[in-house]
Every structure is written in structure tokens, then in C-alpha cells.
Amino acid sequence: MQPAIPWKHNVMQKKAPTLKDVAERAGISLRAVSAVVNESPSTARISATTRARILDAMEELRYRPDLTARSLRLQKSDSIGFYNGHGYIDLVDPFAPSFFMGMQAAAAKASSSLLLFNGLHLQPLDIVLQKLVSNKTDGVVIWPTPGDANLIEALGRTDKPVIQFAETFPGAPSVSTDDDGAARQLAEHLVSLGHRSILFRRGIIPLASETARFAAFQSVTENHGVRLIATTPADRFDHLSDKERDMILDGRDITAVACWHDASAIQVLRFLDEHGRRTPDDFAVTGFDGFDWPELDDTRTLTTAAVDWQSVAGTCVDLLLQRVNGGDIPERSVIQPNLRIGTTT
Amino acid sequence: MAGVSVMSVSRVCDPNYGGQISPEMRQKVAHAIETLGYRPDYVARSLRKGRTDTIGFYYGYRGLMHFNDDFTRRVFIGLQDELTNLSQDLLIYNVPESPRLPAEIVRDVGMSKVDGVVFLPEEGDEEIAHLFSESYQNFVAIVESMPGIPSITAQDADGSIRLAQHLYERGHRHIMYRKSRLRLTSASRRFDAFSDAARDLGMRITATTTDLLNDEISGEEVQIIREVGARGITAIVGWHDLSAIRAAIYSRTIGLDIPGDIAVAGFDRLSHSITPRGLELTTIIADWQEIARRGVDYIVKGKDAVRVEHGDLVRDNDGVPEIQVCSPLFLGNTT
Numbered sequence: 001m002q003p004a005i006p007w008k009h010n011v012m013q014k015k016a017p018t019l020k021d022v023a024e025r026a027g028i029s030l031r032a033v034s035a036v037v038n039e040s041p042s043t044a045r046i047s048a049t050t051r052a053r054i055l056d057a058m059e060e061l062r063y064r065p066d067l068t069a070r071s072l073r074l075q076k077s078d079s080i081g082f083y084n085g086h087g088y089i090d091l092v093d094p095f096a097p098s099f100f101m102g103m104q105a106a107a108a109k110a111s112s113s114l115l116l117f118n119g120l121h122l123q124p125l126d127i128v129l130q131k132l133v134s135n136k137t138d139g140v141v142i143w144p145t146p147g148d149a150n151l152i153e154a155l156g157r158t159d160k161p162v163i164q165f166a167e168t169f170p171g172a173p174s175v176s177t178d179d180d181g182a183a184r185q186l187a188e189h190l191v192s193l194g195h196r197s198i199l200f201r202r203g204i205i206p207l208a209s210e211t212a213r214f215a216a217f218q219s220v221t222e223n224h225g226v227r228l229i230a231t232t233p234a235d236r237f238d239h240l241s242d243k244e245r246d247m248i249l250d251g252r253d254i255t256a257v258a259c260w261h262d263a264s265a266i267q268v269l270r271f272l273d274e275h276g277r278r279t280p281d282d283f284a285v286t287g288f289d290g291f292d293w294p295e296l297d298d299t300r301t302l303t304t305a306a307v308d309w310q311s312v313a314g315t316c317v318d319l320l321l322q323r324v325n326g327g328d329i330p331e332r333s334v335i336q337p338n339l340r341i342g343t344t345t
Numbered sequence: 346m347a348g349v350s351v352m353s354v355s356r357v358c359d360p361n362y363g364g365q366i367s368p369e370m371r372q373k374v375a376h377a378i379e380t381l382g383y384r385p386d387y388v389a390r391s392l393r394k395g396r397t398d399t400i401g402f403y404y405g406y407r408g409l410m411h412f413n414d415d416f417t418r419r420v421f422i423g424l425q426d427e428l429t430n431l432s433q434d435l436l437i438y439n440v441p442e443s444p445r446l447p448a449e450i451v452r453d454v455g456m457s458k459v460d461g462v463v464f465l466p467e468e469g470d471e472e473i474a475h476l477f478s479e480s481y482q483n484f485v486a487i488v489e490s491m492p493g494i495p496s497i498t499a500q501d502a503d504g505s506i507r508l509a510q511h512l513y514e515r516g517h518r519h520i521m522y523r524k525s526r527l528r529l530t531s532a533s534r535r536f537d538a539f540s541d542a543a544r545d546l547g548m549r550i551t552a553t554t555t556d557l558l559n560d561e562i563s564g565e566e567v568q569i570i571r572e573v574g575a576r577g578i579t580a581i582v583g584w585h586d587l588s589a590i591r592a593a594i595y596s597r598t599i600g601l602d603i604p605g606d607i608a609v610a611g612f613d614r615l616s617h618s619i620t621p622r623g624l625e626l627t628t629i630i631a632d633w634q635e636i637a638r639r640g641v642d643y644i645v646k647g648k649d650a651v652r653v654e655h656g657d658l659v660r661d662n663d664g665v666p667e668i669q670v671c672s673p674l675f676l677g678n679t680t
Contacts, residue, residue, distance in 0.1 A: 097412030116435040
């Protein structure tokens with residue numbers, strides 16, 4: 001087949017090297033080479049030296065497998081998608097860094113890459129839907145807001161493996177923390193300390209997690225005949241609204257401020273510091289998350305529900321991959337937080 | 346099934362046609378996606394379009410992004426900003442913790458079908474960087490420059506010269522320079538430029554290195570800092586802020602006043618939790634966020650369309666562009 005005419009030979013040289021060329025160069029069977037290049041399960045039986053020889057030959061010949069074609073054949077992308085309904089991964093508080101690292105580590109363990117979808121939250125539902133179910137990824141971790149309820153329901157009706165992180169909207173499996181149980185414990189704790197009028201700082205977005213924590217506080221305080229006043233902060237950074245400032249400064253009979261998450265409690269502590277109020281003497285303060293904050297140290301620790309968000313996120317990825325590989329996974333997985341009694345109550 | 350034409354389905358599934366489709370049509374198509382299990386084939390689509398609208402990000406040989414440091418945070422924020430502006434997805438390559446051959450890593454990356462790769466090299470990543478640049482036309486290194494590879498960096502050399510001039514103007518004539526233990530082009534460019542500038546200005550340099558992690562002060566450095574007065578050293582420069590802050594903290598613990606007894610300066614202006622309250626380090630501003638943004642720009646818009654602003658330096662090394670983002674002097678209270 002190969003004519004010995006020099007110019008023709010040159011043309012042949014320019015052609016991309018094939019798997020066969022690699023096998024010849026490495027002096028190793030085509031089957032072994034193909035196994036390594038295609039990462040087939042039988043690769044495990046190939047020794048490290050043989051593997052190295054094959055990779056060397058690939059490099060010498062500048063062999064590049066046709067990966068797009070391969071991916072079409074296998075219908076597998078070896079990537080996990082991450083869709084975030086907030087539109088932006090905010091790194092100002094420790095929440096995003098912590099779950100992001102958990103996802104990354106779990107994906108790395110499974111040799112999967114992470115695909116972050118950007119700017120999708122502003123797109124209409126069908127566009128988001130078709131992008132998330134596409135073969136760009138093997139499955140998708142979703143960090144939803146209430147605005148994504150329809151999306152989750154729609155995704156639940158497809159066979160695309162998806163899982164919700166931290167939230168429990170109906171329609172798709174989730175890994176979250178025990179928002180209800182831990183919030184109940186915090187509420188019982190405040191009630192047992194004698195607080196009869198508690199301010200509850202909600203979030204500005206009614207996430208499933210946020211709503212569950214608030215509902216738990218409502219239920220406990222109602223049972224004990226304790227007054228619960230709900231407020232919302234001025235912005236998404238949990239700065240205090242004018243109303244909240246007034247309510248706390250004029251004292252009334254509020255003796256405790258319970259916050260739906262730590263970041264909100266930290267803003268309260270800062271505010272109390274600025275105005276010379278003391279915890280827990282003037283006000284008890286509770287959070288939810290259990291992060292390390294610069295405002296806290298050995299002498300001041302926050303009473304909170306400590307959640308291992310890194311492991312919640314890691315479990316999300318593990319279960320998602322289990323589902324991708326055809327396994328069954330529970331609809332609701334709950335990682336228990338630890339109640340941590342600090343010096344703020 | 347949905348009772349709409351194939352053309353409409355295909356349009357609904359292409360974000361670029363987004364505006365022309367009625368809400369009712371969208372509803373029908375979304376319904377068909379659910380009931381028929383229709384899956385848009387993005388891989389096939391990108392073969393047709395010639396682009397995937399996805400950028401790869403490769404972060405050092407060890408692969409994981411650790412957000413507990415300000416540097417990684419800023420790089421990530423920059424990437425995210427620009428990707429959101431340009432409606433691009435980001436594929437972060439995760440490299441298993443076991444050491445792997447660079448060729449294997451590049452091969453894995455190739456599987457993922459991206460339009461190009463932004464690469465943030467670590468020490469020892471030269472080989473993999475070259476494999477990348479041979480495999481991908483659209484490839485750019487950020488933060489660190491490497492021969493033969495397009496890059497977007499801070500002004501490591503020019504920034505360091507600015508710092509040397511500033512210290513000279515403040516009357517310093519003998520400076521201790523804390524070099525990096527890492528073999529990074531950024532670190533060596535900073536030191537080389539600083540010491541050349543210092544020599545030209547007639548200043549003396551006592552260079553030190555620490556083998557300790559996180560730029561902790563070494564035994565040798567303890568000795569030198571204890572004797573700064575006797576040796577005539579009046580300023581300490583760290584190759585980056587963390588190194589300078591360590592020196593500042595140690596100087597204070599032995600009772601030295603900053604900047605009265607000893608001036609301290611760094612490079613990058615990152616925030617570090619160990620910074621003592623009230624200490625504002627004199628440093629060079631390295632805008633990592635902007636550098637990451639330009640990296641995305643380079644891949645999405647192409648090398649001729651990358652933003653260049655006043656104060657930036659652009660070099661052409663035999664056809665390989667290098668953009669150095671403006672890195673001005675920040676005057677703190679330590680010099």
C-alpha cells in the first residue's frame with residue numbers, strides 16, 4: 001500500500017500517527033496499547049513500565065487519540081457539572097470555599113473533572129434544562145434557589161443523574177444537613193436558658209434550608225409560649241436593616257438573636273461590639289454552620305450547629321457518581337451537624 | 346410529539362437563537378425533553394460549530410484549588426467574572442492525588458473538549474506546560490511565564506524596580522531580601538530585577554532563603570534580623586507579602602519598630618489572616634483577579650483581542666505574546 005516514492009512518503013509522514021504506529025514504536029501489542037489509550041478496565045493488568053513505554057511512544061510520535069470521537073462512542077464525559085442557581089459562587093464567607101473543596105476532592109478521587117456552568121441562572125428554563133441534560137457532563141450537582149423549583153422538577157422527570165446540594169426541593173435527590181433537627185436543638189437551648197422573646201434573622205432568599213430552620217424555631221417557641229419575631233437583613237451580606245438595629249438597640253424585651261446561618265450571626269456580633277453590648281449578658285446569639293471567623297477566638301465562640309459542608313458536598317459527588325454508574329441512591333441523605341455551645345449563649 | 350417543527354426544536358436548544366422563540370414553543374420543547382428523554386448532543390453540536398463554549402482551567406501539577414488562601418480566591422473570582430460576562434462554562438481539571446505522568450494528564454485534559462486551556466503553573470510544571478502548548482493552539486499561562494508559551498502575568502520585574510527606587514528614595518542603602526524557596530519565574534524575576542536595580546542605585550543586598558514552609562523565618566534569618574542595627578540593614582523585602590509579613594511579625598517580637606528601626610515591603614498585596622492589626626504593608630499591587638480575567642479573554646476572544654490597558658506592558662518574544670498587567674506601588678505604613 002505504501003509507495004516508495006519520496007514525495008508520497010513525506011505526505012504519509014504528515015498523516016497523524018495511528019494506534020498501530022504507537023504499538024510498533026513501543027514494541028507492545030496493539031491490544032495493550034488500545035487498553036491504555038482508551039482507559040479500558042483491563043488497564044489494571046498492565047504494568048507501570050509497559051504503561052510508561054506506551055506513553056513514551058505516544059509522545060515521540062505525537063500521537064493524539066481522537067477523543068471527541070471516543071467520547072461520542074462511550075457517551076461518557078468524565079466530568080461532573082455544577083449548576084448554581086445563585087448565579088455566582090461567592091467567596092466572601094467560608095461556605096462556598098468549603099463546599100467547593102469538598103466537591104473537588106471527591107471528584108478528583110473518582111478522576112472526574114468539574115464543569116461549572118456560568119450565567120445559566122438568567123436563561124429561560126428550557127435552555128438551562130437542555131444544557132444540564134446534555135452530554136457535556138455525566139451528571140449534575142445543583143445548588144438551587146427557590147427559583148429553581150421548576151427546573152428541579154423538570155430534571156427529575158428526565159433520566160439525567162442530578163443531585164441537590166444543601167437544599168431539599170421536591171423532584172430530585174439531595175444531600176443536606178439536618179436543618180430541622182439542629183435548629184430545634186438550638187431553639188430548645190435558648191428556651192432552656194430562659195429566653196422568652198427571641199429575634200430570628202431570616203435570610204433574604206427563602207431557601208429550603210433557611211425555611212426549615214425558621215419553621216423549627218417557630219414550632220419550638222410556639223410549644224413553649226415563647227415570642228419569636230422574624231426579621232430579614234438589609235442585603236445578601238446579612239448587614240442589619242434599620243429595623244433590626246432599632247429593635248436590638250432599644251432592647252424592648254428581646255434577649256436573644258437567632259440567625260439562620262453563621263454569617264448573619266457574625267454581623268450581629270459586630271453590631272453589638274460597635275454599640276458596646278455584650279454577649280451573652282445583653283444578648284444571646286446563635287448561628288448555623290460552625291465556620292471559623294476572624295471575629296471569633298478562644299475567648300469568644302459562637303453557639304451554632306456545626307456542619308461539615310465539605311463532607312456534605314463530597315457525599316453529593318459520591319452519590320451522583322453512584323447514580324451515574326447505574327446504582328440506586330436514597331432520595332434524601334442527611335449529614336448530622338454537631339450542636340456546639342459557645343460563649344455567645 | 347411536541348407538535349413543533351424540527352427547526353424550532355433545534356433552535357430552542359441553541360442558546361444563540363434564544364430571542365426568536367415564543368414562550369409557548371419553549372414550553373412545548375421543554376415538555377418533549379422531559380417526556381421523550383431527548384438529550385441535546387453538545388459534543389456533536391460543538392463538532393459542527395467548531396467551539397464548545399467551555400474553557401479549561403488547569404491549576405498546577407497537584408490540581409486542587411484551595412480557597413483558604415486569598416490568591417486562589419482572587420484568581421477564581423477573576424475567572425468567574427469574565428466567564429459569566431462571556432457566557433462560557435469552566436472545566437476545572439481535577440488531578441487525582443497520586444502522581445501521574447504529564448503525558449497522561451494532558452491526554453485526560455484532551456478528552457474534555459474545551460476551546461482552550463488557562464494554565465496556572467506551579468513549580469515543576471514546565472514539562473506539562475510544553476505538552477499542553479503542543480496539544481492545544483489555544484493555551485495561555487497566567488501568573489507565571491514560561492519560555493515559548495503565551496502568558497499573562499504581573500510586572501514582576503518592573504514592580505520590583507519600583508520598589509527598589511522607593512526604598513532608595515526613603516534613604517535605605519542596605520536591604521535584606523527574603524528570596525522564595527520555590528523555583529518560580531515570578532520569584533526569580535522579582536529578585537533579579539530588584540537586585541539589579543539596587544546595584545545600579547548603589548544599594549547593598551543581603552539575600553536569604555528559608556526552607557521552611559509558608560515562608561517562616563529560618564535560624565539564619567533570625568540571626569540577621571537580630572543584628573540589623575549592627576549590620577547596617579534598614580529594610581527587609583519579602584519576595585511576596587506573606588514573606589514580608591513574617592519578617593514584620595518577627596521584627597516586632599524582638600522589639601524593633603516598623604518602620605522606625607526597620608522598614609518592611611512585599612509584593613502582591615494579598616490579605617493574610619496573620620497580618621497584625623494596623624499593619625499596612627508597602628507592596629506592589631499584583632492584580633490576580635484581572636490577570637485571570639485576561640486569561641479567559643485570551644482564550645475566548647483570541648490573542649489579538651485581549652484587553653490591554655494603560656500601564657500594561659506587552660512583549661513579543663518571537664511571536665509569543667506576554668502581557669504584564671500594570672502593577673503599581675502601594676504605599677503602606679511599613680516604609
